Amino acid sequence: MIMAWNKKVKGSSKYNKLYSPVMIFRYQCCNKVAVAVRGEYYNDKNGIIISTGTPNGFQTFGYSLNFDYKISDNVMWRIEGRGLTSKDMIFTLDNKVSNQTIL
Numbered sequence: 146m147i148m149a150w151n152k153k154v155k156g157s158s159k160y161n162k163l164y165s166p167v168m169i170f171r172y173q174c175c176n177k178v179a180v181a182v183r184g185e186y187y188n189d190k191n192g193i194i195i196s197t198g199t200p201n202g203f204q205t206f207g208y209s210l211n212f213d214y215k216i217s218d219n220v221m222w223r224i225e226g227r228g229l230t231s232k233d234m235i236f237t238l239d240n241k242v243s244n245q246t247i248l
Contacts, residue, residue: 161191179213199233
C-alpha cells in the first residue's frame with residue numbers, strides 16, 4: 146500500500162491525500178514458469194502525483210495478468226496484459242477519450 150499526504154498550502158493544517166492498495170497473487174508452476182494476477186486502486190483526487198484536471202482527479206482501478214519465463218538465473222522474460230478503468234475520461238487511444246484503456 147502506498148500512502149502520501151501533502152499540505153494544501155504552506156502553514157496549513159489541511160492535507161491532500163493519496164493512497165494505492167495493491168494485491169498480487171502469483172503461482173509458480175515450476176522452476177522456470179510463473180503466472181500472476183494483480184489488482185490495484187489509485188486514489189489521487191487532488192493530483193499529488195498525477196494531475197488530470199478532471200473533477201474526480203486520478204481515481205483508477207487497474208488489473209493485470211502476467212506470464213513469467215525464467216531464461217537463466219538472472220534473466221526473466223515477462224508478457225503482461227493490463228487494463229485501467231477511471232471515474233473520469235482521462236485515457237486516450239486513436240484520438241478518442243475514454244475512462245478505460247487496455248495496455
